[in-house]
Amino acid sequence: MSHIVVIGESWGSEEEKARRPFVGKTGMLMNHLMEEAGLLPTGSAHSINNDLWKRMYRRRDSIYENADIHLTNVLNIHPPGNKIPALCQKERVDDRPGIKAGQYLRREYYGELDRLAMELRSHRPRIIIGMGGLASWFLLRDPRITKIRGAVAASEFGKVLPTFHPAYLMRGAWKMRPVVIFDLAKARRESEYAEVRRPPRFVHIPESPDDISRLFPELENADRLSIDIETVADQITCIGFAWSPSHVLVIPIFNWQNENKSYWSANEEPVIWNLIKSLCELSVPKVFQNGNYDLHFLWRKYGICVNNCAHDTLLLHHALHPEMLKGLGFLGSLYTAEPAWKLMRQTGKNATLKDEREE
Numbered sequence: 001m002s003h004i005v006v007i008g009e010s011w012g013s014e015e016e017k018a019r020r021p022f023v024g025k026t027g028m029l030m031n032h033l034m035e036e037a038g039l040l041p042t043g044s045a046h047s048i049n050n051d052l053w054k055r056m057y058r059r060r061d062s063i064y065e066n067a068d069i070h071l072t073n074v075l076n077i078h079p080p081g082n083k084i085p086a087l088c089q090k091e092r093v094d095d096r097p098g099i100k101a102g103q104y105l106r107r108e109y110y111g112e113l114d115r116l117a118m119e120l121r122s123h124r125p126r127i128i129i130g131m132g133g134l135a136s137w138f139l140l141r142d143p144r145i146t147k148i149r150g151a152v153a154a155s156e157f158g159k160v161l162p163t164f165h166p167a168y169l170m171r172g173a174w175k176m177r178p179v180v181i182f183d184l185a186k187a188r189r190e191s192e193y194a195e196v197r198r199p200p201r202f203v204h205i206p207e208s209p210d211d212i213s214r215l216f217p218e219l220e221n222a223d224r225l226s227i228d229i230e231t232v233a234d235q236i237t238c239i240g241f242a243w244s245p246s247h248v249l250v251i252p253i254f255n256w257q258n259e260n261k262s263y264w265s266a267n268e269e270p271v272i273w274n275l276i277k278s279l280c281e282l283s284v285p286k287v288f289q290n291g292n293y294d295l296h297f298l299w300r301k302y303g304i305c306v307n308n309c310a311h312d313t314l315l316l317h318h319a320l321h322p323e324m325l326k327g328l329g330f331l332g333s334l335y336t337a338e339p340a341w342k343l344m345r346q347t348g349k350n351a352t353l354k355d356e357r358e359e
Helices: 013-018 026-037 044-053 058-066 107-123 133-140 166-170 174-190 209-220 268-280 289-302 313-320 326-337 350-359
Strands: 004-009 069-075 128-132 151-157 158-163 200-202 225-230 236-242 247-252 287-288 309-312
Touching: 004 133, 013 026, 013 268, 013 326, 026 044, 026 166, 044 058, 044 107, 058 133, 069 107, 069 133, 069 268, 107 200, 128 133, 128 350, 133 151, 133 158, 151 287, 158 174, 158 268, 174 326, 209 247, 209 268, 225 289, 236 289, 247 268, 268 289, 313 326
Parallel strands: 004 069, 004 128, 128 158, 200 247, 225 287, 287 309
Antiparallel strands: 151 158, 225 236, 236 247
């Protein structure tokens, strides 16, 4: 058993010779990443890499074993030209999605998947770190590593945190190195327990203006107020006011189904906008993500001037890590235990219509 299992993709030439995963230059980089994330003891990467240059693996294996980390691959095979598509065919084999569009792993290699499944069940890890698109394809049936990395998810084998493969960094994506370290540090924290833990969230959706008025005391006495708008076609669809990490008031505005496209009646809508204006003008410090957009939109479209704008998470993150991405989904993957919520629903007008009708 191991508390942490790290899954790579397939063997490279060095790994094929050693018959071990994560050796060669890619493995050396991973040793440094693991040490910087706190998964290996300080100084261990240098010690391991000195031995790996000599093709000695005992020290590497013992250090990882002492850290309760097991290393493996999806495929203990060296694909021709190091290209996974060389192991694929165009025809679907079963209900698994393609590793890429129109690329399905050939049936002759499914024994490797069975071997890995048995390996995972024998180790029963608290966290599985899936490195690269092939690992996330196997674990989560989703190869979109750039979309899902950093977000903890459940799988039939246990809790999974996908991240980029060290080889990806070496192939021209070096700027993502800090992101992988963030992800590995998150995996270290997640390895303290086996279950997926989500923070509690209470979303208050008003059915009348009175429902908003009743929440005013909590909102105006909050330490800070986070505001976020959602827009479609120059129209606010909803606006959220979070007064704590667990409570948020979401006021719907737009409804495709209604004839006037409003969630509220003609008499209610002016009252709703007056309440929104009052909330925005509270003296409570306000927090935004990319607030330049929200603030300008509220002023230009509705004449609402937000009072006491104190923080912007996009700018705060940029000050810490100017080389990183800054979108809310990306920040959520770094700093929260939320799922990859940007992928939880379809987007666009037709998708919104479909979602609302189903609800």
